[in-house]
Amino acid sequence: MASSLKKQQTKTAYLLLLPALVLLAVFAVFPLFYTVVVSLFHWQIRPGSFVGLEHYHEIFGSWANFMEIVLTIFLVGLFLNLAGRRTGAFRVIFRFLSGGAGIVLLMLLGQVWVKGDAHFLRSLEITLWFALGTVPIQLILGLSLALALHARFRGKTALRTAILLPYILPLVASASVFTLLFSLSPQSPANQVLAFFHVGPWQWLKQPKGVFSADQLPVFFSDWWSSWAAGPSLALLCINLFNTWLYSGYYALVFANGLAAIPAEVFEAAALEGVSKPQLLFRILLPLLSPTTFFLTILGVVGTFKAFSSIYVLRDASTASAVDPASVMIFFTFFREVRYGYAAALAVVLFLIILAVTNAQRRLWEKRVFY
Amino acid sequence: MGEKSVLLKTLTWRHQPFSLLLRWLGVGFFALLTLFPLIWMGATALKSPAEVMTRISANPFNPQFWPTEPWWPNFQVVWLSGIGRGLLTSIFLSVITVTGLLVTTIPAAYAFARLEFAGKNWVYTAVLTTLMIPETVTFIPNFLTVASLHWVDTWQGMTVPFMANAFYIFFLNQYIRQIPQELFDAAAIDGAGTIRTILQLVIPLLSGPLATVIFLEVLGSWNSLLWPLLISQSATWRPVAIALARFTSEEGSQLGLRMAASLFAILPMLIVFLILQRRITETLVRSGIR
Numbered sequence: 139m140a141s142s143l144k145k146q147q148t149k150t151a152y153l154l155l156l157p158a159l160v161l162l163a164v165f166a167v168f169p170l171f172y173t174v175v176v177s178l179f180h181w182q183i184r185p186g187s188f189v190g191l192e193h194y195h196e197i198f199g200s201w202a203n204f205m206e207i208v209l210t211i212f213l214v215g216l217f218l219n220l221a222g223r224r225t226g227a228f229r230v231i232f233r234f235l236s237g238g239a240g241i242v243l244l245m246l247l248g249q250v251w252v253k254g255d256a257h258f259l260r261s262l263e264i265t266l267w268f269a270l271g272t273v274p275i276q277l278i279l280g281l282s283l284a285l286a287l288h289a290r291f292r293g294k295t296a297l298r299t300a301i302l303l304p305y306i307l308p309l310v311a312s313a314s315v316f317t318l319l320f321s322l323s324p325q326s327p328a329n330q331v332l333a334f335f336h337v338g339p340w341q342w343l344k345q346p347k348g349v350f351s352a353d354q355l356p357v358f359f360s361d362w363w364s365s366w367a368a369g370p371s372l373a374l375l376c377i378n379l380f381n382t383w384l385y386s387g388y389y390a391l392v393f394a395n396g397l398a399a400i401p402a403e404v405f406e407a408a409a410l411e412g413v414s415k416p417q418l419l420f421r422i423l424l425p426l427l428s429p430t431t432f433f434l435t436i437l438g439v440v441g442t443f444k445a446f447s448s449i450y451v452l453r454d455a456s457t458a459s460a461v462d463p464a465s466v467m468i469f470f471t472f473f474r475e476v477r478y479g480y481a482a483a484l485a486v487v488l489f490l491i492i493l494a495v496t497n498a499q500r501r502l503w504e505k506r507v508f509y
Numbered sequence: 510m511g512e513k514s515v516l517l518k519t520l521t522w523r524h525q526p527f528s529l530l531l532r533w534l535g536v537g538f539f540a541l542l543t544l545f546p547l548i549w550m551g552a553t554a555l556k557s558p559a560e561v562m563t564r565i566s567a568n569p570f571n572p573q574f575w576p577t578e579p580w581w582p583n584f585q586v587v588w589l590s591g592i593g594r595g596l597l598t599s600i601f602l603s604v605i606t607v608t609g610l611l612v613t614t615i616p617a618a619y620a621f622a623r624l625e626f627a628g629k630n631w632v633y634t635a636v637l638t639t640l641m642i643p644e645t646v647t648f649i650p651n652f653l654t655v656a657s658l659h660w661v662d663t664w665q666g667m668t669v670p671f672m673a674n675a676f677y678i679f680f681l682n683q684y685i686r687q688i689p690q691e692l693f694d695a696a697a698i699d700g701a702g703t704i705r706t707i708l709q710l711v712i713p714l715l716s717g718p719l720a721t722v723i724f725l726e727v728l729g730s731w732n733s734l735l736w737p738l739l740i741s742q743s744a745t746w747r748p749v750a751i752a753l754a755r756f757t758s759e760e761g762s763q764l765g766l767r768m769a770a771s772l773f774a775i776l777p778m779l780i781v782f783l784i785l786q787r788r789i790t791e792t793l794v795r796s797g798i799r
Binding site for chain 2: 144147148150151152154155157158159160161162164165166167168169170172173176279282283286287289291293297298299300301302303304306307308309310311312314315316317318319325327328330331383386387391440443444446447450451464465468469472473478481482485486488489492493496
């Protein structure tokens with residue numbers, strides 16, 4: 139009886155699922171495999187000859203390099219894993235080993251910089267600056283706003299709506315406001331603020347130079363190192379600011395929801411025990427909010443890898459090499475250079491990086507999150 | 510006695526006037542900073558070309574920040590220059606995408622939430638796994654698929670790939686699970702089939718989450734640039750995002766026109782949000798989309 143009911147439900151269920159499953163299969167699952175296929179061909183608008191792994195070769199510079207990078211990533215992971223399981227002296231040793239492997243990895247990436255696709259590596263570097271320049275700030279701002287809003291007072295809804303507005307408005311439109319706010323014109327609002335302090339005018343969104351870039355660097359700084367030492371460009375910082383503006387209100391909303399879920403007894407007990415406000419925040423609220431923080435961190439970091447629109451609208455051909463993260467760089471390889479096969483190979487590498495980063499974050503947080 | 514006063518202090522602790530004032534000032538200052546770009550946009554959109562060059566200030570408390578008199582021709586010029594068409598196109602495409610999305614998503618979410626069937630866990634995991642795949646990975650093969658269907662520069666090419674979304678299935682599934690079983694039993698006793706149960710029981714009870722899905726999907730389609738750049742190569746199906754980007758690059762120096770165009774692109778979403786606000790703010794938190 140039960141099994142015949144299940145049989146009947148199976149039929150209904152698959153009929154209901156059919157449209158969604160077909161679309162997901164065609165536009166989400168199939169592309170994952172097809173990207174790999176495309177990446178193995180010389181493909182410009184029409185499919186060309188089969189080139190095997192040549193595109194991957196181009197990305198990493200040489201086979202030896204590629205194998206070494208895969209091997210060192212594996213070693214870093216292995217040593218970290220072993221360090222996590224052992225105690226005492228072994229733990230220290232394995233930590234040292236993983237650190238050493240990490241340094242080797244950095245040097246190998248320097249090799250890729252020289253021999254491999256410098257554009258792609260540069261775009262990854264920008265992605266990193268982008269993540270570092272947005273996610274922590276959004277978390278801190280979001281949490282502060284949520285804490286400030288965690289009370290009943292007049293005008294709360296209006297304030298909440300105001301800080302959420304950037305998230306719910308079309309970003310193409312708000313970006314076109316930001317291009318004017320941070321334009322190089324001496325009359326742009328950003329430059330007027332500078333003029334008030336008798337500084338500037340600056341180039342803002344049109345400034346591709348790293349903020350720490352110096353004309354003379356010691357000889358032992360190779361190109362790779364000096365590019366890192368120069369830091370993100372002013373143009374990229376403006377884009378970071380735009381993204382922070384876009385998402386802080388949303389982060390505040392999510393944190394506010396997390397705070398609301400903490401029982402009032404916690405606050406009462408804390409006050410009874412005479413807990414000071416910093417202690418309340420760092421010893422009680424932050425541990426209790428850790429699932430929210432974890433969720434927002436993952437969302438933010440994956441978001442920076444996926445971000446396209448919010449950078450595309452503020453970028454400029456003249457600053458491309460200073461602000462284009464991997465997603466935008468891959469798009470232009472496809473769209474402007476019409477190198478479908480190579481763009482697909484880049485996309486595959488980027489996807490693997492995203493998977494690795496997400497996984498690493500999950501493991502890093504696993505021990506610290508209290509559910 | 511001591512304990513009681515401490516407890517009393519706890520309960521009023523969050524309502525101290527001084528702390529409240531600080532909160533108000535802190536958040537209020539941040540809210541003003543947040544709103545500044547939007548206020549500046551409004552003020553600049555209402556300035557005449559001459560005023561844009563002469564009345565310059567970054568300080569809203571300075572009269573120079575505002576136009577002497579609203580200058581309306583900006584909006585007229587902008588509407589006729591392709592922004593108006595882009596807006597109508599965007600609205601049309603959003604309606605089609607959202608309709609298709611609801612038709613595929615609600616039944617799928619219902620099946621996962623309410624039916625027991627062979628392979629359920631396996632299929633559900635597979636569906637959720639598609640969330641891990643970013644657009645950067647899928648856009649190349651999807652473009653090839655759409656091109657082979659001859660859907661480049663058509664409304665189908667702009668909408669069909671977005672008519673299924675694992676996230677919304679997962680999202681609605683959680684809410685359909687929370688509906689008490691008794692309601693479904695009652696519907697079954699009344700002789701309601703699956704379709705009628707969905708239409709007359711599930712959908713009315715899910716108005717909040719469904720409003721959120723609709724809002725997020727419309728917002729997503731208005732923010733989307735990568736796919737429209739590939740698909741809408743001629744002017745026929747150019748959404749407002751592309752129309753605005755083109756307008757910006759063509760009318761580079763005309764600040765008033767650019768801000769009027771941005772205002773046009775923002776207004777519909779703003780109106781929709783203010784109407785739906787009460788329904789969606791709660792569920793928006795759970796959505797986790799950016």
